[in-house]
Amino acid sequence: MGASLTEVGSKLAGLLFIWGTIQQLFPQILCKRIESFWTRLENYFYPYVQITIDELTNGKNNEIYRHVDTYLGTKSVDTGAKYLKAEKCENSRSFAVILDEGEEIIDEFEGATFCWRSHNETYTITFNKQHREIVMGKYLKHVIEEGRAIEFKNKKQRIYCNDSTLTWWLRLNTMWKHVNFEHPATFDTLAMDPKKKEEIINDLIAFTKGKEFYSKVGKAWKRGYLLYGPPGTGKSTMIAAIANYLNYDIYDLELTSVEDNLELKKLLMETTSKSIIVIEDIDCSVDLTGKRKKAKKNKKKEETSDSESDSDSDSDSDSDSDSDSEGKKKLTLSGLLNFIDGIWSACGQERIIIFTTNHVDKLDPALIRRGRMDMHIEMSYCRYEAFKVLAKNYLGIDTHPLFQEIEPLLEEVNMSPCDVAESLIRKNTSGGIEICLNNLILALKDAKEKAIQEAREKEKQDSEQVKEEKPKKSKKLSTKLVRSYGRFKKIFR
Ligand SMILES: Nc1ncnc2c1ncn2[C@@H]1O[C@H](COP(=O)(O)OP(=O)(O)OP(=O)(O)O)[C@@H](O)[C@H]1O
């Protein structure tokens, strides 16, 4: 009896085990079958994929969301979306129009259709799964680039300066101080030879479109311009015109406020792409031997203690200017050269470096060699073509009978565009165009007369100098003759 009970028990246990196994196995297989069937059914009735772009990712602003926002804002006009929001964006010249909550728009790209929906600070894009490759490979990239380009076009330009008066804790955050840049200069208002102007504009266009070229030839994407010429010929105005043309920010680097090479490097690292780094009057900022001139703030000190400054400058010239061998921190020419085209100079992309000077001959050739300063642009005195631009700007005229008189005078006289503009700017106060032009003619004649007088005086001075030197020479000759006569006498005595 006991044996038969044990047998029944073990058989029951076997049956329970098989039942458990069946229970475990079948639902999974069944579920999988149902699942795959459902997916097939879903794909058949709903063959779409959805991508979500949130405004915040890990608590930080999602850059892609912003670009999508801008892109869809501009698309909303063409697609006839009805529910929109207008927003004033920080650092933007105009307000932005974006999709309102729940609004949808349809966008098309390469024959594919995409449905965008704004919902709860999120954008969702829905598309047919057969367009997955287009979306991943091209479309999203296109949306981001377009959005970025629109933002760039609308952004307010800024001008930055390196401020040595910033306290050290503020400098930890940034070494540059900025204000909005609102200079009205453009290439249209810039008075210079039209061919030269066109050449510069073409060079700028080639540069901005040169991303692939620069990467192909293995060069950092940057370009250097040297602007040289007498005062008042439009060097600073040209910088403003370039910045406005490209919509770039300007970093106005005051070298005399830079402590040492390391600080220069830090300043460089804090500049952004699509910007112009300007060093004005470069010949006044850095000694051509590579030594740094005293910072402006130390000027007074120098004046009061001449002897101190003498010994200082001596020690400067004694030391090897391009090395920090004595552990002294300083800004050197080599530091500046590294700033322009050392490996660190490639820490940002699409950057322009501009130097200006009144004395190009004073600059170290290493500083302005091609490759560092790719284009040397001479800003010269106002000739007839440049004058016509100024006349158009200041007087609103293309031609005038008095131009015939002005043209030859401008070719003869060296007058800066700044001085020419000064005569033309008095249109309102002087009473009219003709009076302005006559004033200019008088100013040009005066300048011509002055130049002739100066030339005469110089000639006179030169001839007097020659006269003074002649008796000296003849005196020297006679003493020589006397001496040699003495020797001659000695020999034949
Ligand atoms: N080529 C120019 N075209 C239009 N305006 C000019 C030109 N040159 C000078 N001006 C006028 O003269 C003023 C002085 O010009 P700007 O400051 O550009 O000269 P600069 O060459 O930078 O002089 P500096 O060498 O003294 O710095 C400008 O405000 C501008 O109005």
Ligand SMILES: [Mg+2]
């Ligand atoms: Mg200037």
